[in-house]
Amino acid sequence: MSMKIKFSPTRNSLLLSVLCIAPHLWTLQTLAQEYIPVETAGNALVLQADQHQDLKMIYFGKRLTSGNEYGQIPAAYRQSDDPTGIFNSAYTPSGSRNLVEPAITVTHADGNNSLDLRYVSHQSTKISDDISLLTILLKDPVYDFEVTLYYKSYYKEDVIEQWSAIRHKEKGNVILHKFASANLYLKGESYWLRQYHGDWAKEMEPEEARLTHGIKTLDTKLGARADLFQPPVFMVSLDHPAGEDEGRVLYGAMEWSGNFRFDLELDPTDNLRIIAGMNNYASPYTLAPNEEFTTPPFLYTWSDKGKGAASRQLQQWARNYRILDGKGSRLTLLNNWESTYFDFNETKLAELLKDTKKLGVDLFLLDDGWFANKYPRNDDHAGLGDWQENKSKLPNGIASLVKEAQNDGVKFGIWIEPEMVNPKSELYEQHPDWVIKQPKREEYYFRNQLVLDLTNPKVQDFVYGIVDGLFTKNPDLAYIKWDCNAVIYNAYSAFLKDQSHFYVDYVRGLYKVLEKIRAKYPKVPMMLCSGGGGRVDYGALKYFTEFWPSDNTDPLERIFIQWENSYFYPAITSSNHVTDWGKQPLKFRTDVAMMGKLGFDIVVSKLSPQDLEFCQNAVKTYNTVKQLVWQGDQYRLSDPVTSSVASVLYLDSVKTSGVIFNYLVNARYSAGSKLPIRLKGLDPAKKYHLTEINLYPGTGSPIDAGKVYTGDFLMNIGFNPQVRGGRASVVLKLDAL
Numbered sequence: 001m002s003m004k005i006k007f008s009p010t011r012n013s014l015l016l017s018v019l020c021i022a023p024h025l026w027t028l029q030t031l032a033q034e035y036i037p038v039e040t041a042g043n044a045l046v047l048q049a050d051q052h053q054d055l056k057m058i059y060f061g062k063r064l065t066s067g068n069e070y071g072q073i074p075a076a077y078r079q080s081d082d083p084t085g086i087f088n089s090a091y092t093p094s095g096s097r098n099l100v101e102p103a104i105t106v107t108h109a110d111g112n113n114s115l116d117l118r119y120v121s122h123q124s125t126k127i128s129d130d131i132s133l134l135t136i137l138l139k140d141p142v143y144d145f146e147v148t149l150y151y152k153s154y155y156k157e158d159v160i161e162q163w164s165a166i167r168h169k170e171k172g173n174v175i176l177h178k179f180a181s182a183n184l185y186l187k188g189e190s191y192w193l194r195q196y197h198g199d200w201a202k203e204m205e206p207e208e209a210r211l212t213h214g215i216k217t218l219d220t221k222l223g224a225r226a227d228l229f230q231p232p233v234f235m236v237s238l239d240h241p242a243g244e245d246e247g248r249v250l251y252g253a254m255e256w257s258g259n260f261r262f263d264l265e266l267d268p269t270d271n272l273r274i275i276a277g278m279n280n281y282a283s284p285y286t287l288a289p290n291e292e293f294t295t296p297p298f299l300y301t302w303s304d305k306g307k308g309a310a311s312r313q314l315q316q317w318a319r320n321y322r323i324l325d326g327k328g329s330r331l332t333l334l335n336n337w338e339s340t341y342f343d344f345n346e347t348k349l350a351e352l353l354k355d356t357k358k359l360g361v362d363l364f365l366l367d368d369g370w371f372a373n374k375y376p377r378n379d380d381h382a383g384l385g386d387w388q389e390n391k392s393k394l395p396n397g398i399a400s401l402v403k404e405a406q407n408d409g410v411k412f413g414i415w416i417e418p419e420m421v422n423p424k425s426e427l428y429e430q431h432p433d434w435v436i437k438q439p440k441r442e443e444y445y446f447r448n449q450l451v452l453d454l455t456n457p458k459v460q461d462f463v464y465g466i467v468d469g470l471f472t473k474n475p476d477l478a479y480i481k482w483d484c485n486a487v488i489y490n491a492y493s494a495f496l497k498d499q500s501h502f503y504v505d506y507v508r509g510l511y512k513v514l515e516k517i518r519a520k521y522p523k524v525p526m527m528l529c530s531g532g533g534g535r536v537d538y539g540a541l542k543y544f545t546e547f548w549p550s551d552n553t554d555p556l557e558r559i560f561i562q563w564e565n566s567y568f569y570p571a572i573t574s575s576n577h578v579t580d581w582g583k584q585p586l587k588f589r590t591d592v593a594m595m596g597k598l599g600f601d602i603v604v605s606k607l608s609p610q611d612l613e614f615c616q617n618a619v620k621t622y623n624t625v626k627q628l629v630w631q632g633d634q635y636r637l638s639d640p641v642t643s644s645v646a647s648v649l650y651l652d653s654v655k656t657s658g659v660i661f662n663y664l665v666n667a668r669y670s671a672g673s674k675l676p677i678r679l680k681g682l683d684p685a686k687k688y689h690l691t692e693i694n695l696y697p698g699t700g701s702p703i704d705a706g707k708v709y710t711g712d713f714l715m716n717i718g719f720n721p722q723v724r725g726g727r728a729s730v731v732l733k734l735d736a737l
């Protein structure tokens with residue numbers, strides 16, 4: 001058997017004829033090796049198409065001054081041999097000579113399971129001054145099957161988004177069993193994984209450990225509310241766990257709001273293979289000839305200056321390119337969830353609208369419980385799906401509340417959970433086929449509810465219609481809190497022919513709805529909520545201005561949750577509400593909520609005059625520092641995990657103004673800030689002074705605002721915020737003279 005395949009590397013336009021004497025036996029003409037660097041301001045990811053057209057990743061790290069030395073990197077290592085030559089494949093196929101975890105696995109139209117992918121060509125396009133897109137075409141020499149790898153790089157931010165597109169022209173369908181977005185390869189002495197797990201009210205709990213040989217998989221199979229137990233972010237440090245300001249570290253995040261999977265494989269040659277993508281669990285995907293299967297991007301950044309720099313890179317990227325209105329403004333608010341739960345009526349809401357104004361925040365957010373009539377939403381057992389105003393609670397509808405809010409000089413926002421349905425609802429009665437459930441099995445509920453089948457275009461229209469209907473009837477509606485409280489049990493779609501497409505198509509359906517909403521309502525702020533932080537990812541944040549990190553608003557807990565989130569997400573995305581959770585005083589709770597987007601969920605009418613005065617002043621103070629928190633560079637100064645004091649600085653880009661939040665996180669006798677806290681990121685030559693702000697009425701500050709310090713002093717010696725029992729939370733404003 002013989003066949004001819006043309007390879008056309010773009011750079012040297014060399015045509016190569018390949019003679020295949022047997023399906024398993026190749027002779028390949030030797031080609032010049034091709035090096036393909038993806039360079040950003042500080043980093044380089046270098047790929048190599050070798051003489052056999054195997055595409056490999058030979059380097060990811062600090063950018064070298066002289067790019068022509070990249071080719072010398074592989075020879076600098078003296079590791080044991082890789083018998084396959086493709087442990088470092090840039091997109092590892094399976095069923096041919098590969099012996100390690102694949103990025104892609106297929107069954108061809110003829111039933112054969114083998115795949116080989118060889119470099120054909122690449123192309124780099126400049127999208128803007130900052131953004132470039134590298135595409136690399138890989139082809140199977142035997143089957144008419146190809147993959148394009150995409151590397152979208154953001155130069156200034158040192159960030160890469162990587163995904164793949166899979167196509168074929170075989171005589172029949174191909175089944176994709178695994179379909180990763182990216183496949184990376186790192187070399188180090190040892191590898192330290194920082195991963196996260198959680199549950200309701202326990203989001204973002206970190207664990208850090210050395211990776212041993214074999215495969216560590218981080219994944220989720222929950223379908224919706226997919227990150228309840230495991231969020232789609234991680235970091236890997238080389239040689240030792242990276243510090244805040246030193247160490248080599250990779251941050252990774254899947255841009256996907258459903259099942260994801262990260263495989264971290266320490267291979268036989270002691271290098272780390274990372275394979276990231278949608279989870280292939282229960283999802284073999286049938287691909288027709290000429291159809292394209294595009295994976296969601298895997299997002300990553302690299303820093304050789306520790307976790308702080310990596311975070312600032314990612315946060316910068318998120319604000320510049322990802323989060324909806326990332327450079328824009330946000331609304332402060334009063335929410336009624338914890339002050340009323342489901343028990344409210346127009347009179348009560350009228351008072352809350354007045355309280356919103358009294359507090360000085362921008363918006364009132366009406367939470368769960370405003371809808372459904374046949375099965376009224378008076379608790380969480382009924383009504384989800386029936387999005388008509390409840391006539392006994394709101395006889396005059398949302399429209400009258402929006403108007404009343406306007407009369408009071410505040411904006412109005414509303415909670416919805418449009419992907420969900422209670423079995424006790426008219427929607428369930430009318431459209432049982434719209435509900436995800438196994439036809440022959442007993443229903444099983446999460447928070448007494450089920451998930452709607454977003455693979456079905458009719459359901460997509462229904463969900464879109466909920467939002468569109470609200471805005472059409474109430475054009476002045478100013479904010480949406482979009483909740484998603486259930487996982488998917490009994491995954492089955494009455495609409496889909498191929499059930500194994502369910503998990504992938506559910507998320508694609510969700511994105512279709514969100515695309516359509518954003519096409520018509522491009523700017524309306526929306527909070528991404530999921531029974532707390534059960535769905536936080538950069539796939540969804542394209543459509544949302546902010547997310548709800550957790551229902552746990554105990555400020556002590558929040559310090560830790562917000563701290564871990566801050567590695568990956570900028571503060572502007574973090575909706576933080578002052579509530580009655582926890583034992584900390586109101587000031588402590590408010591200070592913590594100010595490290596993001598400030599909101600309140602308290603009974604304003606029950607506040608003491610002093611507490612009310614404090615809250616009103618805090619809103620005013622927040623308005624003076626919010627730009628620093630939202631857009632400033634974040635520096636984590638003192639780690640609550642290892643110290644008694646947590647301290648975080650947000651500094652403007654010209655280093656003239658900042659705000660520092662400091663908290664006591666240890667209740668032991670005499671715990672406090674015994675040592676000065678060293679600031680970061682300042683201009684050493686500038687002179688600064690520090691003023692304590694957000695003081696509780698009637699309390700003074702031991703901080704002398706008249707004292708002047710150089711940036712050099714503050715970064716080398718530091719400043720003591722005098723945090724201790726009785727002064728457990730201290731906010732400092734930093735200003736250059």
Ligand code: GLA
Pocket residue numbers: 337367368380415483485529530531532548550551
């Ligand atoms: C979820 C959210 C809460 C609240 C309730 C309403 O738990 O996280 O903030 O909106 O739903 O039922």
